Amino acid sequence: xxxxxxxxxxxxxxxxxxxxxxxxxxxxxxxxxxxxxxxxxxxxxxxxxxxxxxxxxxxxxxxxxxxxxxxxxxxxxxxxxxxxxxxx
Numbered sequence: 001x002x003x004x005x006x007x008x009x010x011x012x013x014x015x016x017x018x019x020x021x022x023x024x025x026x027x028x029x030x031x032x033x034x035x036x037x038x039x040x041x042x043x044x045x046x047x048x049x050x051x052x053x054x055x056x057x058x059x060x061x062x063x064x065x066x067x068x069x070x071x072x073x074x075x076x077x078x079x080x081x082x083x084x085x086x087x088x
Contacts, residue, residue, distance in 0.1 A: 010042030 005016040023034035 009038045011046050012038075012042045 006013050007016045007019055009019060019038065022038065027034050027037055
């Protein structure tokens with residue numbers, strides 16, 4: 001597992017590499033200060049987190065069915081079999 005240095009920005013814990021990239025490469029020339037951008041980004045993530053968790057939970061059921069189907073296939077060729085595909 002990679003040992004990635006994490007830093008706290010407002011309510012977020014992010015990779016220092018990502019924070020440095022945003023501050024040093026993305027924002028210069030935009031007129032947006034890094035601290036202001038990162039605080040705003042943190043607020044947006046915090047605001048949308050409950051909705052994101054609900055969407056991920058909604059996705060779990062169909063994803064579980066897909067996972068079971070994929071594990072049950074005896075070969076990769078079965079992934080692509082559907083009525084009429086033999087004619088190709």
